[in-house]
Amino acid sequence: MNGCAKLDGVERDGVRPDGVEQDPGGSDGAGSDGPGSDGVGSDRAVSTCMKSDAGSGTMLGVVLIMGVAVCLTALTLVGNALVVSAQARSAADMAALAAAGAYQAGENEPCRAAVDNAAKVDATVVECRIVDEDALVSVSRRLLLTSLPPVEQRSRAGPEFCDELRQ
Template sequence: MRPWWDGADNGSGSVLGIVLVSLAAMGLVLVAMVGNLLICRGRAQTAADAAALSAATALYEGRDSPCVRAASVAAANKGTLTTCTVEEEDVLVDVGVDTSVLIVPRVVQSSRAGPVDCG
């Protein structure tokens, strides 16, 4: 066996290069996953806000069912209405959006809409 200072570490640079490239690839995958989650979270919040507002408007105007309207608006915003609750004049909705991340398949955001008290 030769001592390390006598060239016994030939090829270690290749292994180090492979490790560095692998770490960089894993970092890029992590950044892409976090980016997808943030985009889907924003979409879910937008869909939830729009669904709650349209449901509250339908409730105020006395037209069709507010939750049916909320489901329609959530679907138009590429979301899925998971819950819809009417409390007096307020409407509370939860909307989910599917992600491309395997460990977090869906993000869900909530929103509430209704008339503002004047007093």
């Protein structure tokens, strides 16, 4: 069945239930109008075959809500990536400064200071090395969505000699 309702005694598409075709003026070709007819086509019924759209508003609402949810999730993940990147950059700067300060103070393991400093802000030191009195540090931080790779930032800290500033 195609979803159309069949009404007894009501014509559909210009054909009465008894099979007689009717002209647009409303007569059945015999010159007499049926009982109760006013002669202007009142026997003609509105087509009962309509497309059913019941529930389409609900589905549209569900699709719109899902679309908004996907957009908000994507914005949250992008925002989290930006925040974590800035936090990793700050952690790398602090760890490099701590390692450079420890090296200048004469400590045996200046990178230990970088690891301790990065751990305070939930970051992990990936690489730490001292090159010509400069501390080179790479730090990583995990994103909210842990299936993505962590964000990694690098920083360099060390003494600035006065004769280099003049040139």
